[in-house]
Amino acid sequence: MAAKLDLGTFMQKVKEDNPNEPEFHQAVHEVAEVLVPYVNENPRYIKHKVLERLVEPERVIQFKITWHDDHNEIQVNKGYRIQMNSCIGPYKGGLRFHPSVNLGILKFLAFEQVFKNSLTTLPMGGGKGGSNFDPKGKSDLEIMRFCKAFMEELSKHIDENTDVPAGDIGVGGREIGFLFGHYKRLRNKFTGVLTGKGLEYGGSLIRPEATGYGLLYFVDCMLKEKNDGLKGKNVVISGSGNVSFYAAEKCVELGAKVLTLSDSSGYIYDQEGIDAEKLKVVAKIKFEDYDRISAYVNHFPNAVFVEGKTPWEVQCDIALPNATQNELHLDDAKKLLSNGCKLVAEGANMPCTPEAVHFFLENGILYGPGKAANAGGVATSGLEMSQNSLRLSWTREEVDERLRNIMYNIHEQCKKFADEKAGNINYFKGANIAGFVKVANALIAEGY
Ligand code: NDP
Numbered sequence: 001m002a003a004k005l006d007l008g009t010f011m012q013k014v015k016e017d018n019p020n021e022p023e024f025h026q027a028v029h030e031v032a033e034v035l036v037p038y039v040n041e042n043p044r045y046i047k048h049k050v051l052e053r054l055v056e057p058e059r060v061i062q063f064k065i066t067w068h069d070d071h072n073e074i075q076v077n078k079g080y081r082i083q084m085n086s087c088i089g090p091y092k093g094g095l096r097f098h099p100s101v102n103l104g105i106l107k108f109l110a111f112e113q114v115f116k117n118s119l120t121t122l123p124m125g126g127g128k129g130g131s132n133f134d135p136k137g138k139s140d141l142e143i144m145r146f147c148k149a150f151m152e153e154l155s156k157h158i159d160e161n162t163d164v165p166a167g168d169i170g171v172g173g174r175e176i177g178f179l180f181g182h183y184k185r186l187r188n189k190f191t192g193v194l195t196g197k198g199l200e201y202g203g204s205l206i207r208p209e210a211t212g213y214g215l216l217y218f219v220d221c222m223l224k225e226k227n228d229g230l231k232g233k234n235v236v237i238s239g240s241g242n243v244s245f246y247a248a249e250k251c252v253e254l255g256a257k258v259l260t261l262s263d264s265s266g267y268i269y270d271q272e273g274i275d276a277e278k279l280k281v282v283a284k285i286k287f288e289d290y291d292r293i294s295a296y297v298n299h300f301p302n303a304v305f306v307e308g309k310t311p312w313e314v315q316c317d318i319a320l321p322n323a324t325q326n327e328l329h330l331d332d333a334k335k336l337l338s339n340g341c342k343l344v345a346e347g348a349n350m351p352c353t354p355e356a357v358h359f360f361l362e363n364g365i366l367y368g369p370g371k372a373a374n375a376g377g378v379a380t381s382g383l384e385m386s387q388n389s390l391r392l393s394w395t396r397e398e399v400d401e402r403l404r405n406i407m408y409n410i411h412e413q414c415k416k417f418a419d420e421k422a423g424n425i426n427y428f429k430g431a432n433i434a435g436f437v438k439v440a441n442a443l444i445a446e447g448y
């Protein structure tokens, strides 16, 4: 019989093989602390070295992007695509444009994506890419020149059956449009090579809303499990981008009160609640003017902008960290508990530090990990791929219904593998094992 796997030894090797990539180590550790005991009970996975094989990307592509800015100066950036795992389908995952982007951050995101995509029940492998390009303050033409230069290289490595990127931080509808247009011109082919496209050129209804809506469908399942619901709940949300906006919209629709939104400069707190009318103003600030969320208080003087802080100090029933990785720390988790928070669900990828996650699990706060809770975005990307292949478009109701079913299904899978007899469902355990099993079985079946 194969020797049992030891978490410490396994992580030591991951760190040695992938130096200076703390976020990747963190993402692997979060999965491994659940999966090492599981594989030790299922020796087939040990024999086939499944965990050791899953942490190694199938392919890492790094390239140079040269473009010129509005002052006709040459600018140089780094571009990446991590093709992490294709056992259950073509590589699938977003592109992030943010100055903090580096290899380790994209490897963490690509690794998470493998398990998340598996949970959606759709045939999608995992990938992630992006650039250290900072879109903030750039003109539309600068964004377009950059996207074209980025696609010049990326186009050599993607197509609709191999690798299908989408958006993430700093990449929304505008950027996907420029990227798609340039791919089409380079290849002289109109294909579903990207998701998150505009409705006029192959996009799916509900894709822009899907991560935020899906998050709330998942939260609703978590609450139903406790014979509770969203109506009347006070919700704090971080971020004010794609995920946060549509999460807020769905909260309002389901009768909850949204108290905060934020960005990297601070948070706005509206004690009266950010309702549907106020969200229209937020949409203008963020998606038309590309402005800061602090501009909200110019429209609604009863709200306050709290500079340099995160919203976790605000009293709430539910907290939705929807901005970025490691934005919610142990101290924040303690504040949330003492303020009466009962549920934390991650719209962002790995927004809670490991210490915060363990604090939630040990102190009775229901915790929905990102790979389950925010999977609605990529799931709807999968639905966009299906529609592109079929060359037809489903109605808004049809896509929304499928999204709801997928989130319900993910919740059921988490429940099944959490294997709890009483007390809170351990979604952290359930999501990691459920996501793993399908990929692991395919990996073994496909040989090496
Ligand atoms: P957007 O670019 O639309 O919005 C990002 C938001 O997060 C902005 O408000 C931004 O503020 C804030 N933010 C980014 N970096 C930081 C930081 N270092 N500190 C504080 N705030 C920060 O991105 P999305 O909404 O698409 O993505 C948000 C999160 O959700 C990410 O973790 C992403 O990986 C994840 N996600 C996204 C999906 C999607 O479909 N888009 C699907 C699943 C997960 P600022 O403008 O100041 O930078």
Ligand code: 2IT
Pocket: 092, 093, 094, 095, 113, 116, 164, 165, 166, 167, 168, 195, 349, 374, 375, 377, 378, 379, 381
């Ligand atoms: O983190 C994610 O799941 C995304 N950014 C969405 C990826 C996708 O391919 O839609």
